[in-house]
Amino acid sequence: MTDAAAIDAVNAWGSAAIPGFDLAAFVRATLAEDLGEGGDITAAAVIPAAARFRGVMASRDAIAAAGLPIAEAFFRALDADVRVERLVEDGARVAAGTELLRIEGSARAMLTAERSALNTVQHLSGIATLTAAYVDAIAGTGATLLDTRKTIPGLRLLEKYAVRMGGGRNHRMGLWDAAMIKDNHVAVAGGVEQAAARAKAAGIARIMVEVDSLDQIEGALAGGATWLLLDNMAPAMLRDAVARVAGRVPTEASGGVRLETVRAIAGSGVDYVSVGRLTQSAPAADIGLDFAAI
Incomplete structure (x- = not known):
């Protein structure tokens, strides 16, 4: 895993976004929990090492987005050369069907990081969305x-x-x-x-x-x-x-x-x-x- 890539992601995001939060440590611990001792045995067995994927993260409901820079850091931690296009900034309220993130890179890395990235964005966006309803x-x-x-x-x-x-x-x-x-x-x-x-x-x-x-x-x-x-x-x-x-x-x-x-x-x-x-x-x-x- 590339700590430097995760650190670069938080620097681009702005370290002041969450004072006291160590993004690289969070990404490392979350992926380690999922990978365990054996790693992603499914991706390793099924996906050729040289295979590349292109993906789109999109919301199926109207939401207030949160956690997208963290999702980006998960992908960068496993593929330092991944291409990420963030289409929405955290805090934005978006309609159902809105594309949030486009990524392109190593298929194995993207599949391995997918659940950690999605879990984070789904959870944080859920909180932001409920908060927005109360604010309204x-x-x-x-x-x-x-x-x-x-x-x-x-x-x-x-x-x-x-x-x-x-x-x-x-x-x-x-x-x-x-x-x-x-x-x-x-x-x-x-x-x-x-x-x-x-x-x-x-x-x-x-x-x-x-x-x-x-x-x-x-x-x-x-x-x-x-x-x-x-x-x-x-x-x-x-x-x-x-x-x-x-x-x-x-x-x-x-x-x-x-x-x-x-x-x-x-x-x-x-x-x-x-x-x-x-x-x-x-x-x-x-x-x-x-x-x-x-």
Whole structure:
């Protein structure tokens, strides 16, 4: 495998696209998982070494595209001379039948990389497409759509990138970049105000506090909350909560948000709506890759 080819692909893409993501390492580990100890025994047995293929990756549904530069890196990792024409940029919304990528190169390499490339694009485009549907649903409300930490272990950076490609924004990236005080923290700390005060005393700048009742709001603010997560509240209750907060800190609605309910929730006046299902439950986009011998 050619690490340099994968690195070249990410350099052409722009390494700032996913801060902290090591594309070459991801490609290497993903292909190694598929190849195992024996390699692609089917391609080696059936496809002549000198055979060349031309292929087209296309969407069968209307989607928001994400992950195409990563797919390109898979093909380049196995065939440094592969010709790739990216027809769509990540973040673009395209109609069913749109060609996304054209490739030409070693038939064996293309067949070996095919599933890893498709899995990645299908998964990430699925997240971007679902995110775009939620973004459209809350358009004009003034609220911003956020993701959560409900991501597949090891894929968080990629999945949160896909959310951005769908028009959403990222919440916390992990446990390290903000305090998030939830009901279990509150139970041990002895109350919402005490929990927030402890986070403030620890020198934490961003202190997000989950409240599930209106009477917790003042305590959370008194303790030093810089953000309130309004958990599992109906729109009427959310409006009351927003009025009580009165702009002192940002407000976020969270918990059980679905596509059919998100607009009413966003219309309550909250600043943000977070949706776990963007990364937890997004269906894979229907994308195919068809090859023809040259």
